[in-house]
Amino acid sequence: MKRSLLLCLSLMLAAAAHAKLPAPAPLSDEAKAKAAEAAARTAHSGKVEAYKLCRSMDKAAENHFKTAATMGKPVKSAQNAPACTDPGAFVYVPPKPVEAAEAHSPAATAVAPPSGTAPPAAPTPAK
Template sequence: MNKLLQVLTAGLIVSASASAFAKLAPLGDEAKAKAAETAAKATHAAKQETYLLCKSQDKVAVSYYAHAKTLGKETKPPANTAECADAGPFAYTPPEAKPLEASGAHSPTGNAISPPSTKQPDAQGNPAKK
């Protein structure tokens, strides 16, 4: 009885895990476009955060140099860094859909002009089995 219970439990676990690994349906065009827009928004947000971090670092550096100057401390000149670049407002333009002919889905023209074939009949290359 105990062995039967173990086998049934193992079978239940295997069947439950198989349903967990079920293949999801592929994303539709609308879902792909939404995912691309979300990725663009995340990239823009990262650029905005980088800009705000740069501005705050500049503000801290100015404050440090002003405080050091009032105390009479000698400071080294600040390192030359790039200017803080503002990303501006978010504007997303979806990429244009390529027609099937331009997407590279077809065979190269070389294969269409001269297919890889021989003049040998199929019967000679694949003789009938007796």
């Protein structure tokens, strides 16, 4: 009984505390740029780790083929295995802002009204 009462109380307190939290502040441009660079670094480190794993697997396979051949066991060659690709050094090129990327079309000079039809002519006054 005490456990259920404590559980109920703690859930109510947690809900009340959660309801009073302020909304998170929007990220600044600098924070967004840092987050993008961190994401790019993480992606690159994943590629580097995959490359290192590929190289170690190639080395292990080479050792296996060599020892199996000396023992007289038939081995199948892994000639159709894809080659390991080195991702190279990390280079981060920040993306251009939308304005610098010339995403906006240039303003054209107005030579006609915005609508295709002309407004109706004013009625002539009766004599």
